[in-house]
Amino acid sequence: MYLTDEQKIIIQKLRTNKKNFEIAEELGYSLASLKRRLKEIYSLYYVSSRLELIQKLFHAEIQLKTTFN
Numbered sequence: 001m002y003l004t005d006e007q008k009i010i011i012q013k014l015r016t017n018k019k020n021f022e023i024a025e026e027l028g029y030s031l032a033s034l035k036r037r038l039k040e041i042y043s044l045y046y047v048s049s050r051l052e053l054i055q056k057l058f059h060a061e062i063q064l065k066t067t068f069n
Contacts, residue, residue: 007041010034011057014050 003011013023024034038050047053 001044003041003044007037007044010037010041011053014038015054015057 009027010023013026018026020034020038021031023029024031027034029037042048042053045053045056047056
């Protein structure tokens with residue numbers, strides 16, 4: 001799956017457990033703009049929440065580690 005650099009940064013921020021307003025502030029976005037970007041990311045991964053996204057990414061990492069070890 002192709003992610004933009006911006007999307008990768010947002011995902012990294014999500015994994016630090018920061019709140020949306022904190023992430024928006026750090027990246028210089030409005031809260032509404034960040035939420036729109038999050039919805040785009042969620043649709044790429046076929047999830048509807050931050051928790052689902054993090055779980056899916058965690059599961060994918062476990063599979064990669066298992067496959068290449």
